[in-house]
Each structure stands twice: as structure tokens, then as C-alpha cells.
Amino acid sequence: MPATRHLPTPEAEDLLALTREIAAKELTPRAADAERTATFPREVFTTLGRAGLLTLPYPEEFGGGAQPYDIYLQALEEIGTAWASVGVGVSVHSLSCFPLFSYGTDEQRARWLPDLLSGERLGAYCLSEAHAGSDPAAMRARAVRDGDSYVLNGAKAWTTHGGEADFYTVMARTSDDGGRGISCFHVPAGTPGLEFDRPEEKMGLTGSTTATVRLVDARVPADHLIGAEGQGLSIALAGLDAGRLGIAAVATGLAQCALDASVAYAREREAFGRAIIEHQGLAFVLADMAAAVESSRATYLAAARLKDAGRPYGREAAIAKLVATDNAMKVTTDAVQVFGGAGYTRDFPVERYMREAKVMQIFEGTNQIQRLVISRRL
Incomplete structure (x- = not known):
């Protein structure tokens, strides 16, 4: 039975009703088979994006839904009720957009956010490493400034949408100053040197692809740095x-x-x-x-x-x-x-x-x- 909710406006009620309708038609009928076959449902995220459900908490000027976080989370719960893998994917995509929205320059936001928030581009978030899961300050992936570019090397483990995403928000070390030596980068899919291991064979959430992302002399322009050097952590x-x-x-x-x-x-x-x-x-x-x-x-x-x-x-x-x-x-x-x-x-x-x-x-x-x-x- 649907959760009992007290929503503040008719708009919010309509949004949750739309979310339940799309979840019932597009998610629930496909979930069991996709989980059984470990099939990543890329087209589902496009459907959610075009319906405005992929990036609800971001401003309308960039293509978001301008919803309070409590409304966004209730919509996300409805998606998770229908298909947990997709719910996790929506949450990860929203997380991957956060650094650009919160710390990017006006020019960076204007250049990238509309595509990222439209649902046409899916994001991934690269923080963890095999030896540094709960201790991100111990990461070893490194970004070295080379003229008007940064060259990234290292491996980021447990990446949701690894190999499936259209862009990767990557944390990498730019100095040896512990947690203050980590920086954040926007790395588009297709960047030479951006490689992916075979997806993990997991206990559950098999419809959500998880893979190690490898950076092998991956070169990105210097203006792909999000925030200041050392601000990444x-x-x-x-x-x-x-x-x-x-x-x-x-x-x-x-x-x-x-x-x-x-x-x-x-x-x-x-x-x-x-x-x-x-x-x-x-x-x-x-x-x-x-x-x-x-x-x-x-x-x-x-x-x-x-x-x-x-x-x-x-x-x-x-x-x-x-x-x-x-x-x-x-x-x-x-x-x-x-x-x-x-x-x-x-x-x-x-x-x-x-x-x-x-x-x-x-x-x-x-x-x-x-x-x-x-x-x-x-």
C-alpha cells in the first residue's frame, strides 16, 4: 500500500503521484528480470530524466526541479520501492552533480549543468579506492598539472555506473598534504585513458553496474577542476x-x-x-x-x-x-x-x-x- 504522506502543496502531491505512476509502469515490471540477468537499465534513467525526476532538488534555471529536499527524497523513496537499483542510481547521479553545482564557477555550471540535469547524461562519483574505502584521505589516485591540463592516474573502486556513465566526478590527489591535498575533477566519458574493469559480481543490486574506474594518463583541461586545488575532500x-x-x-x-x-x-x-x-x-x-x-x-x-x-x-x-x-x-x-x-x-x-x-x-x-x-x- 502507498506510504501515508503529508505533503505541503498540490504540486508536491501531483509530483509524488507522477512518480508512483512512472514507477508502476516503467520500473516494477522490469526489475526482477533485469536483476536476474544483471542488465543495466540505461534507458530507464533517460525516461526519469525526461519526466523531471532525475534531479529534482536542483534549480530550474539549470533544468532541475527546484524541489525541497524532503519532497525529492519522498519521490526517491517511491522509486526505491519499485526498484532499488534505480533508486540508488538516481541518488548517485544527484551526488555526482553536487560538486559542480555547489563549487563550480558560473561558467562551468552554465556549460555542463543543463545537460547533466536533463537526464540525457548520467553521472558517476569516484571517491573510494580499494585500500581507502572509509578513509578517503588515504587515497592515492593523483592529478598532476601539466601546462593547461591535469594528467590523472590511479584507480577508483566500487564506482556505481562505472563504464555506463557519461561523466565522472573524480577525487584525486594534487599534493601530499593529507586530506588537504585532494582535488575534484569533472571527467567526461570518452576521455583517453579513462578505463573500466569488468563489473563486480555482487550479492544484490545486480541491475546497478559497479566497476573499478582506472585512470591511465587521463588528460583533462585545467578548467575541469571543480573548486580550488586541495578542496576536494x-x-x-x-x-x-x-x-x-x-x-x-x-x-x-x-x-x-x-x-x-x-x-x-x-x-x-x-x-x-x-x-x-x-x-x-x-x-x-x-x-x-x-x-x-x-x-x-x-x-x-x-x-x-x-x-x-x-x-x-x-x-x-x-x-x-x-x-x-x-x-x-x-x-x-x-x-x-x-x-x-x-x-x-x-x-x-x-x-x-x-x-x-x-x-x-x-x-x-x-x-x-x-x-x-x-x-x-x-
Whole structure:
């Protein structure tokens, strides 16, 4: 059943209705097969972009939707309910546009943002490295100034849309000054020296391509530097606060989908002469699942509204990511239990939901890192 929402305007209600309609027609019917075959649905992102759903929180002057973050996240949750891989992809694309929008020059924004926000170009975000996942300040990828260009070398691991994206937001070291020696670059697909490993064979989210991006003497013009030299890590960390809210919304959508499937099954499946939802032991499991979904939604919306008000929200974003992804793991695991033996087979989607939930506790900063962020701000 659709989530109960209190939306501020008729425009927001129409937007969420449109999102649900597109999700039902374009996403849900294709998700299971694409996940089974590990097929990346590039055309789906074009459809979402042309409908204005790919970059809702950005200004209209650049082709965005000019929506408050809490409305954008609720639309993202609806996408995640229909297909988690696509929800993650939308969140990553929005994150990959953040440095250019927030730190780019007026000329850079005018040159690149309209195409990036139209849905015609899909983005990827290159921060992590194999040895520096939770510690980005330890990255080794390097950018060296050479005349009017930078030459980039290194490898960026776990890149969502690696090999599929049209542009890559790349963090690379421009000096050896620790975290203050990292800079941010806009690297178009097709740049000579931009190479990609074979996609990772993952437990879940197989419809979302993840690959290592390799930079082998990849040369980009100097005006592709975003922000100042040495500003890259602060740009990356600022973007991750918003990115964590995106993942929290997608995780909430995935949990909602698992809850919906569980309730529908429990109404139909009978044991001892009555529907299993009428047995208190199982009904209480479903009640806990519903409470977890609602608390996840409330937590990410509280953080988003702080962001919309221009107030600090980093701690609240970490809490939202922690709560929503841990809850998604619990809810999807309980969904398999509700289905019993059938839930452990691929005849029903809940086993896929459980596999998809696991990585949400890992990316955009592991939940152990979220606890570190939260505790440091107490």
C-alpha cells in the first residue's frame, strides 16, 4: 500500500503521484528480470530524466526541479520501492552533480549543468579506492598539472555506473598534504585513458553496474577542476551528507516494498484454518516491520527539513542513514521469515530484497562510520 504522506502543496502531491505512476509502469515490471540477468537499465534513467525526476532538488534555471529536499527524497523513496537499483542510481547521479553545482564557477555550471540535469547524461562519483574505502584521505589516485591540463592516474573502486556513465566526478590527489591535498575533477566519458574493469559480481543490486574506474594518463583541461586545488575532500564530505539521505530514502522504499509483499502474502496464506496474519506471533512481526518503516521515513524527513531550512544536518543525516539501512536489513530479513520456506526461493522477490538491503549498510559510509560521525558530534 502507498506510504501515508503529508505533503505541503498540490504540486508536491501531483509530483509524488507522477512518480508512483512512472514507477508502476516503467520500473516494477522490469526489475526482477533485469536483476536476474544483471542488465543495466540505461534507458530507464533517460525516461526519469525526461519526466523531471532525475534531479529534482536542483534549480530550474539549470533544468532541475527546484524541489525541497524532503519532497525529492519522498519521490526517491517511491522509486526505491519499485526498484532499488534505480533508486540508488538516481541518488548517485544527484551526488555526482553536487560538486559542480555547489563549487563550480558560473561558467562551468552554465556549460555542463543543463545537460547533466536533463537526464540525457548520467553521472558517476569516484571517491573510494580499494585500500581507502572509509578513509578517503588515504587515497592515492593523483592529478598532476601539466601546462593547461591535469594528467590523472590511479584507480577508483566500487564506482556505481562505472563504464555506463557519461561523466565522472573524480577525487584525486594534487599534493601530499593529507586530506588537504585532494582535488575534484569533472571527467567526461570518452576521455583517453579513462578505463573500466569488468563489473563486480555482487550479492544484490545486480541491475546497478559497479566497476573499478582506472585512470591511465587521463588528460583533462585545467578548467575541469571543480573548486580550488586541495578542496576536494571537503567537497566530497559535504556531498556525502546529502548522499546519505538519498540512500536512507531508497532503503526506506525497499523496506516498504518488503512490508507490502509480506502483508499481502500473510493475508492469503493459511495455516491452521485461518490466514497467517491472524496469528498473533506473525502479526506482531508485521507490526514491528511497519514500525521500522515508519521510523525510517520520519528520521530521513527530519534531517531533510533541517537541510531545507539551511541548518546543519550532518549528524542527523548520519542517523537517518544508520537507522534506515539497519531497519531495511531487519525488515527484509523478517520478510523472508514471513514467507517461510517460500521466501528462501527465487519464486518470490523477498530473497532479492534481503540481498539488496545488505549493501545499504556499507556504501555512502559504513554504518560503523555513521556511528563514528554521530558520536563525535555528541
